[in-house]
Amino acid sequence: MSTSNNLTVSWEVSLQKLMAGNNRFTSGKLANKELGAGRREELLKGQSPFAVIVSCSDSRVQPELLFDQSLGDLFVVRTAGNVVDAIATGSVEYAVEHLHTPLIVVLGHDHCGAVKAAVDGGAAEGSIGAIIDKIEPSLARAKAAGAAGSQLYEVATDENTMSTIRDLQKSPVIQHLLASSHLALVGAKYHLGSGEVVFTNTSK
Numbered sequence: 001m002s003t004s005n006n007l008t009v010s011w012e013v014s015l016q017k018l019m020a021g022n023n024r025f026t027s028g029k030l031a032n033k034e035l036g037a038g039r040r041e042e043l044l045k046g047q048s049p050f051a052v053i054v055s056c057s058d059s060r061v062q063p064e065l066l067f068d069q070s071l072g073d074l075f076v077v078r079t080a081g082n083v084v085d086a087i088a089t090g091s092v093e094y095a096v097e098h099l100h101t102p103l104i105v106v107l108g109h110d111h112c113g114a115v116k117a118a119v120d121g122g123a124a125e126g127s128i129g130a131i132i133d134k135i136e137p138s139l140a141r142a143k144a145a146g147a148a149g150s151q152l153y154e155v156a157t158d159e160n161t162m163s164t165i166r167d168l169q170k171s172p173v174i175q176h177l178l179a180s181s182h183l184a185l186v187g188a189k190y191h192l193g194s195g196e197v198v199f200t201n202t203s204k
């Protein structure tokens with residue numbers, strides 16, 4: 001895998017591209033994307049994705065579709081509940097360190113089944129418990145903030161997005177690049193019904 005020329009693309013430009021793509025998605029005016037042999041041939045020379053998206057594995061939350069992007073545009077890390085462990089964090093590090101991708105977006109979403117499982121409690125089978133364990137502190141913070149009833153799911157979801165941002169900020173590789181101002185790390189929330197992505201903190 002080769003490196004890229006992404007240092008010439010600022011995180012602000014990357015963010016604008018995502019917002020414009022989501023506007024096309026919600027308005028149903030999708031861009032014509034080159035997905036044929038020509039584009040694949042071009043990408044054999046290397047990849048230079050302009051954004052890293054850390055999102056939920058939920059089949060309704062597909063970053064390439066909801067940001068209306070094509071082959072080679074996004075470096076995507078997906079886990080149920082958009083939580084990160086060492087492998088997921090390493091994947092993000094690879095993109096920002098070696099591909100020079102200038103923007104990381106942690107993308108939560110409403111009606112998240114993983115967050116719901118944490119809120120509803122009960123036994124988690126197999127390795128699902130590892131995901132629930134990761135979300136539980138966010139649930140505790142949501143409760144401590146006074147969230148209850150149906151609101152608890154959404155507040156816990158937002159807390160969980162922030163928690164993943166904090167986890168990524170602990171990576172020395174990511175920390176170093178954030179300090180250099182070549183990289184930004186932002187949170188966002190996808191709304192299943194409207195198709196809209198709302199960026200929650202875009203100030204780095």
Ligand SMILES: [Zn+2]
Nearest residue numbers: 056058112113
């Ligand atoms: Zn989810």
